[in-house]
Every structure is written in C-alpha cells, then in structure tokens.
Amino acid sequence: MFTKKSKSIDSNQINEKIKKHFLVSMPEDFFKFWSFCSSLNPLNPKASLNEVDILLVGPFDIIDGKLNDETLDQTDPNVLLCYYRFFYDVPELQTVLRDPKSNFHIGYFRDSPSEMPSMVVSNDPDKSCLINPLGDNLFSGLLAHCEDLARRKSDKKIVTEKLIGKIKSFAEKNNISLTNDEMKRRKKKIVTKSFHGAGIVVPFEKDVGYRPLPESDQNLRKLLKKLIDLPEEDRQRSKSYESLKEIVNLTNLANDECDFGMTLELGIDLFCFGHEFFNRLIIFLLGTAYELLDRQEFGTIIEAHIGNRKNEKLMKFNLRNNLTSSTSS
Numbered sequence: 084m085f086t087k088k089s090k091s092i093d094s095n096q097i098n099e100k101i102k103k104h105f106l107v108s109m110p111e112d113f114f115k116f117w118s119f120c121s122s123l124n125p126l127n128p129k130a131s132l133n134e135v136d137i138l139l140v141g142p143f144d145i146i147d148g149k150l151n152d153e154t155l156d157q158t159d160p161n162v163l164l165c166y167y168r169f170f171y172d173v174p175e176l177q178t179v180l181r182d183p184k185s186n187f188h189i190g191y192f193r194d195s196p197s198e199m200p201s202m203v204v205s206n207d208p209d210k211s212c213l214i215n216p217l218g219d220n221l222f223s224g225l226l227a228h229c230e231d232l233a234r235r236k237s238d239k240k241i242v243t244e245k246l247i248g249k250i251k252s253f254a255e256k257n258n259i260s261l262t263n264d265e266m267k268r269r270k271k272k273i274v275t276k277s278f279h280g281a282g283i284v285v286p287f288e289k290d291v292g293y294r295p296l297p298e299s300d301q302n303l304r305k306l307l308k309k310l311i312d313l314p315e316e317d318r319q320r321s322k323s324y325e326s327l328k329e330i331v332n333l334t335n336l337a338n339d340e341c342d343f344g345m346t347l348e349l350g351i352d353l354f355c356f357g358h359e360f361f362n363r364l365i366i367f368l369l370g371t372a373y374e375l376l377d378r379q380e381f382g383t384i385i386e387a388h389i390g391n392r393k394n395e396k397l398m399k400f401n402l403r404n405n406l407t408s409s410t411s412s
Contacts, residue, residue: 112220174381196380214281278355293344347372
C-alpha cells in the first residue's frame with residue numbers, strides 16, 4: 084500500500100473540496116480525528132486503526148490524496164456521491180470508517196445538509212437497515228464501538244482497551260467532548276423512528292411539520308412484503324398496491340398542509356425496505372420531501388444512489404475510468 088509522511092493539512096481547502104463533491108461540509112472533529120490517527124501512524128493514518136478492523140475511508144481519501152483533484156474533476160459526480168455509500172445508507176448518513184473485512188461501517192448522520200452532523204452512527208447492511216447511534220463525534224463514536232468490541236470479542240480486548248485509553252487521552256488534551264449531549268438533544272426532536280430506527284427530525288411547531296403514517300411500521304412492512312411477493316406483472320393491479328397508493332395520496336395532502344415529515348418518513352421506509360420495485364416512488368417521495376424541507380442536496384444524493392443501487396449490500400465504488408464497481412478494496 085502507498086504510504087507517505089503525515090503532513091499538516093488546510094482544513095478549509097479540504098472542506099471546500101468535500102462540499103463541492105459530496106455536498107456537505109465536515110465538522111471540526113473530522114480533522115481532529117485525522118490528527119489523532121496521524122499520531123498513531125504518521126506514515127499511514129488511514130490504516131492506524133487496523134488492529135480493531137477499522138479503516139478510514141470516504142472523505143478521508145481527499146485528505147490522504149487518493150481522491151486527488153484530477154480524479155475528483157474527471158469522475159462522474161453521481162459516482163462520487165456514491166463513494167463508500169452502502170446499500171442502506173440514507174442521504175443523511177455519510178460513511179467515514181469501515182471494517183475492511185465486512186460491510187460494517189461508521190459515519191456521520193445529519194438531519195440537514197446545511198447542518199453539521201448531530202451524531203455518529205453505524206450500520207451493518209448484511210444484518211439489517213438499522214442505524215445504531217454511537218456518539219456526538221468520531222471520538223465518542225469510536226469509543227462506543229471499541230467498548231462494545233471489547234465486550235463481544237475477547238481476542239480484541241487488549242488492543243481495544245489500549246485504543247480506548249488513547250482516545251480518552253487525546254480527547255482530554257484537545258478539549259473534545261465525549262459526553263454525547265448533542266445526541267441526547269436530538270433524541271428529543273425525533274418525530275418518528277422510521278424503519279432505520281435512528282429517527283427523523285423535521286421542523287415541528289404547533290403540531291405542524293409532521294403527521295404519522297396511517298399504518299404502523301409493522302403493518303407497513305407486511306404490506307410491502309405482500310406486494311413484492313406477488314408476480315411482478317400482478318403488483319400494480321393488486322389490492323396491496325392500491326393500499327400503498329392511498330398512503331402516498333395522504334402524504335400529498337400532508338404536504339399541502341406543511342406536514343412534510345410524513346412524506347419523508349414514507350420515502351425513508353421504502354428505501355430501507357430495499358426492493359427495486361419501489362425505486363421510482365422513493366425518488367419521487369424523497370425528492371419532494373427534501374425539496375420542501377430545503378434539503379435539496381439530499382435529493383441529489385438519493386437520485387445518484389438509486390441510480391447505482393445494486394442488490395449487493397456493498398455500495399462502495401471504485402473510481403476507475405469513471406465506472407462503478409461493487410467490489411471492495
């Protein structure tokens with residue numbers, strides 16, 4: 084693997100590139116995390132967490148130089164938007180760490196592209212669409228992951244405990260909070276859990292901004308499964324499809340009364356259900372919701388993702404000749 088001596092970086096310049104190509108800006112802890120990993124392995128910061136099966140990916144590749152200006156400028160923008168985007172990664176989730184031996188990954192979760200992330204989360208698409216909140220920032224998120232790893236895997240106990248100590252020491256010296264106060268504040272703003280479990284947050288005041296779907300999560304899953312279990316040619320003529328259309332019509336009415344969160348919830352649920360039959364409807368619902376919520380960048384991301392979404396759970400792309408690939412590296 085190519086390595087180089089760690090050097091100081093211009094965070095403003097890096098952020099401009101990330102904003103241009105990934106449509107969001109990175110928080111301060113993102114750059115402090117690079118400094119932390121550089122202190123662990125100056126020659127190859129991206130591989131500094133190998134002992135706990137974590138690799139720095141995604142926007143870290145811009146810092147590292149793997150995604151240089153030539154590659155960024157010559158690659159299809161839609162391919163870049165899918166770079167290290169896994170099968171169940173909603174637009175709100177941006178992967179920055181992954182297990183190179185599996186599809187488990189950790190990333191930032193933000194409710195609006197104009198806001199900094201409200202938390203760091205994890206997902207394993209080989210298991211489910213569920214998003215697991217870990218912490219306010221990459222340090223508290225990695226800390227939570229390491230503590231869980233130490234409990235679950237005895238062979239990782241020593242190395243994870245050493246890393247836990249290093250995380251706490253670096254955080255203390257650099258005034259990085261590990262208390263997860265922001266994640267607790269966000270929890271109070273959640274209007275509904277949605278299929279991925281991390282919840283959605285929309286402007287909600289005086290009962291305006293969100294209304295619940297007419298079906299529970301459990302019943303909606305049953306409806307969607309019943310629909311896709313039918314032969315493809317029979318789906319759009321089925322009672323299940325009519326029931327789904329009725330729910331979609333209700334979201335249109337909700338939008339007329341500024342309850343945009345209902346459309347967002349249904350779009351997220353269909354995306355997390357993960358069947359290609361719903362792709363066009365997902366783009367319509369989420370495109371509409373993100374437009375109404377002034378989150379247009381997320382609408383651009385979901386179009387790119389659906390356009391490149393594969394049945395495989397790994398949605399990471401190699402940028403060779405601007406072609407997408409579902410193979411990992």
